[in-house]
Amino acid sequence: MERIHAVAQEPLTPLHKVLLVVALILLLLSSIFIGLFAGVKHQLNLERGTPDGEPSSTVTFTVTATSTSIATTTASPPSPTAVPEEPVCLTGDCIMLSASILSSLDTSQDPCENFYEFSNGGWLRAHPLPADKGSFGVFESLAQDNEHVIQRILEDPSSTASFTTSSDDQLLVKLRGFYSSCMNETKLDERGHEPLMAVINNIRQMFRGKEAVIKEEEEEENKFKGLTAALAYMHSRGLDALFSFGIEGDVGVDPNYLVLWFSQPSLGLPSKEYYEEDDIRDVYQSVVERLLLTASEEDEQALHRQSEGALLLVEQSNNPWPPWGGDDDDDGDDEGDKKPINRTKRAHELAEAVVKFESEIARASLDLDILYQDPIATYNPAPISNLTAALPRIQFKEYFSTFAPRNFPDRVILTYPPYAESLSEILEKTSGDVIEAYLVTRAALSLSSYLGMDTEAWQAQRTLVEMLSGIKKGAVGERSEYCVGQVEQALGFAAGRYFVNETFGGESKEKGTKVITDIVKAFQKSLKEIDWMDEKSAKAASEKAEAIRVKVGYPVGSPNTTNPASIATYYRLVTGDEDKFFENILSASISDETRNWLQLGKQRNLDSWEMYPSMVNAYFNPPSNEIVFPAGILQPPFFNKDWPTYLSYGAFGHVASHELTHAFDSAGRLYNQEGKLEQWWTNSTSEGFQVKQDCIIEQFSGYAIDDGKGGQIHVNGNLTSGENIGDTGLIQAYRAWKAQYDSSYKTGNEYLLPGLPYSRDQLFFISFARVWARSMKAAAAVQRIRTDPHSPNNFRVDGTVFNIPEFAEAFKCSPTAKLNPPSEKQCIFWGRS
Structure with a gap:
């Protein structure tokens, strides 16, 4: 006993641990095979008849009658529609397949009452x-x-050794390079917001045009000056804003002849209903505000680096970002001097206006049940002039030149004709600052997930994802x-x-x-x-x-x-x-x-x-x-x-x-x-x-x-x-x-x-x-x-x-x-x- 006690007190060696794991696996496999063997035996007994003296298999359950009395009934489990024929497959693959089916079931459920739970309860x-x-x-x-x-293909070069063509070499280098760039989180964190800011500043500069807005009274006219260029830049990179175009068959004339389709854009929130819910709207607005403030801080740092003679990451603009409007900060000082800009306050105001602007776009959009389910209602062919007249602030000839420089369409299919006119009205009554901020936040929301997870922009958009999907805060899956x-x-x-x-x-x-x-x-x-x-x-x-x-x-x-x-x-x-x-x-x-x-x-x-x-x-x-x-x-x-x-x-x-x-x-x-x-x-x-x-x-x-x-x-x-x-x-x-x-x-x-x-x-x-x-x-x-x-x-x-x-x-x-x-x-x- 002393020896046994001494052995029990010794720490397990790696070999002992391995042997214990093997023993447990063998025990588990033995249990599975015994269970499957019992099932096969039961099937054979059904065919040959139950031996004398052996009770039949029964299940007992209770039923509540309408008179409130309780009755106990004995019933057989779900039985085959016919006597099973031989042979039964007993190969390893068949046993594993059978085990996977059995493990997915929840036989406590009645398949005639809840078939989904019966078939999937075990898997769930x-x-x-x-x-x-x-x-x-x-x-x-x-x-x-x-x-x-x-x-395995991306990480193990030997897995594709049999592919020896130069085109395969080219493809595999591109595939593995793309994968490696995503897996390199250190590099992503080092770059911070820099790649996103390059896109944001391109949108900003295009929207404002080559010349800065000088006179405040000219703002309403000039706010559309670069809107077309900014939209074309975004859409060419798959960034949805204001409207969307698709290339699809003309199903009313020739389904295989590809024509232009004009439709509503995707939204920052999944559907228009979310914009009417205060708690969702508040979180969304806070995310937009964080993205605007991040862009402002990054822009300020870039200007500071420039003033110190650092390498420019973006071209300096005559106006700060976001467009703060030059308002004085009202801090109660009446000396008349211009006060520092309160960037947090301005970001809050702009975020509120952006969400209001996007809410109006959502309300003007067609309901999804019609958009998805009614191809006749969404097929509205028209001359391109109908679209240009409905949206006069978009220079469509300039827009199309970005995508199809030698192919200006003369016809367009409108999925929902009233949307273009509604969008035009929304744009006319919205300030240039808000439109610009909307474009920037649409890009930031779409692209910030490709930044390092330590960046503020990544964390802001993640907040929205967690709220809309119910994901546990801070829970991130495998990077691979x-x-x-x-x-x-x-x-x-x-x-x-x-x-x-x-x-x-x-x-x-x-x-x-x-x-x-x-x-x-x-x-x-x-x-x-x-x-x-x-x-x-x-x-x-x-x-x-x-x-x-x-x-x-x-x-x-x-x-x-x-x-x-x-x-x-x-x-x-x-x-x-x-x-x-x-x-x-x-x-x-x-x-x-x-x-x-x-x-x-x-x-x-x-x-x-x-x-x-x-x-x-x-x-x-x-x-x-x-x-x-x-x-x-x-x-x-x-x-x-x-x-x-x-x-x-x-x-x-x-x-x-x-x-x-x-x-x-x-x-x-x-x-x-x-x-x-x-x-x-x-x-x-x-x-x-x-x-x-x-x-x-x-x-x-x-x-x-x-x-x-x-x-x-x-x-x-x-x-x-x-x-x-x-x-x-x-x-x-x-x-x-x-x-x-x-x-x-x-x-x-x-x-x-x-x-x-x-x-x-x-x-x-x-x-x-x-x-x-x-x-x-x-x-x-x-x-x-x-x-x-x-x-x-x-x-x-x-x-x-x-x-x-x-x-x-x-x-x-x-x-x-x-x-x-x-x-x-x-x-x-x-x-x-």
Whole structure:
């Protein structure tokens, strides 16, 4: 005992620690395998019959009756729709896949009452929301996995040793230089506000013109002198202010002929509702004030350095920044001498005026539910003279020369014609000082996140981010995660070349494409059974579905992922200086804007992509009539080429059917198969669709979230109607899986997984629901409700299966279950009610 006691008192050596960890891991693995073995044994017992004397598995729960009496009922857990067939896959991959599904579930929940929690409760418990994030879910988790692949490519030269072309060398140097510049926090802190001040002073000097304002009475006329130049400078760098231009197809004439679109700008706050909330408005105003004061102090220091003969960082202006107006400071001294400027007071006054100015712009803007969901209301072609007349203070010929010097447009499409006139009125009544301060703060808010974290500007904008997303104050995530994300945004197609090489090989592209094409066929077949669609419209809808271009994995046009020279040309304007992250970001924005404007007046490149290969997303493009699926989303838990098909059709199949259904949702249905805005359905079919759309608007408008302040905010059923209709496409994925089941079963692609007491039909729906797991802070959830056309994820799951009778059948839901409503309450789009 003395020896044992002596040994126990000795500190653990590294070897002892390693052995303890190994022992714990082995114990954990043993527990998992024992559990899975028990599950398999249970399945086999179900097939062979329960041995004599062995009690059946039961679950006990209580039910409160309407008469207030308590009854205890014994019920079996959710059972398969049919007796499982052999064989059960027992490979390591199958065991791990089965374990991941089991761990995501919360079997204490009734799937017929709360399918989202049933499918995701386990995952949500195992993935608490990180302090540095306002929301985190399966999409974000997969995005992190994809970023880790790209991080290895950026940090390990040996990972790309097989790429030996000179264009690959050029791309990899640029990618790694861009990444290194972001990771070099020491350099960012050393540079301080200097790169931001270079942009601010350019805006200031352009806005004021070459000559300083001398006479106060001339201010009103001169305040517009350099506005056009300042706006063109900002917009060419992706900095939104006052209005925005886009280059998109003329959907009323020729969807592939690219023309100019004029629209409202983004705002400093996410949506117009925030400007009406005093607490949000106060924080926003304090952030604007801090940015203005920072610019003032930096300018003062630059002038001081100049007076000492230091190297000039910016050209000295005849007026100080911000434009303090030369007012005397009223300190009660009546001697008549000019007093020092109270910069803090002036910054406060300007910030208050800027927020008021921006609030008026917000009120003049079109509501997002119309902007996002009504392509007819937002298509207003007009001669360019209409725009120049509505906004006479902007010299559009000078503005366009910045972007398209030899291509002055004679026609423009206005998304909301009243906005230009409203903006003109707002500008006329606003002083030049306030307009200038607004431009500067728009740039500072957009760019300060690319500075060192020790700078006042970075900390000011971070305050706003934390408030709007609910992020814990001072919580910042891994720098490498942030920097990989910046590389993807700036050089996504370049990084995608190497990402695809590592993650998207074999038959992934072919099998992913098959899922999509099977769903298109299922959709076409279902058109004959839709009770609100007549034969003529069904035929046209089938033709549109047939004409849809399907793009999977990565682009092979411009740029071409398989051709490094094509990618190098695409990113020729993007720099990768290892010491200048801020400038690298600006060069990427300039590259995007330049490339965009060069398309004006040309035919659309039908091989182009709007998303880079590693992105965890997909999209439908109405003018091009195409659905696009990057390789980034064709990864687990959405897809794996070796999975049983009921899982792939449930998860990735929903993504595919969602994008296909967008071609026939509240907005997509207004585009014909050539991408042109046209009434191609009969009036009776359009009226029938409207009844269904009204149904789903009412359904989702009834859902609400906690606003974090003791109240609730309802989902905007109008804003989310298109995405909610897109989610109804899940039934097409289900039908597509069923249609190929027999042939797939014969080839062994419908194999069962061990330890899962659920049928294939049930697992199809579980696979669908699992990918939508997400935790959110209340502030982030409120922001999503107000700005995102997608409903909160729990409603996307439960609200979708609510309208699919096959779900209730698969889980044997009782007639009174929440997710098994009577048919008259369901919004069934793609069948008979």
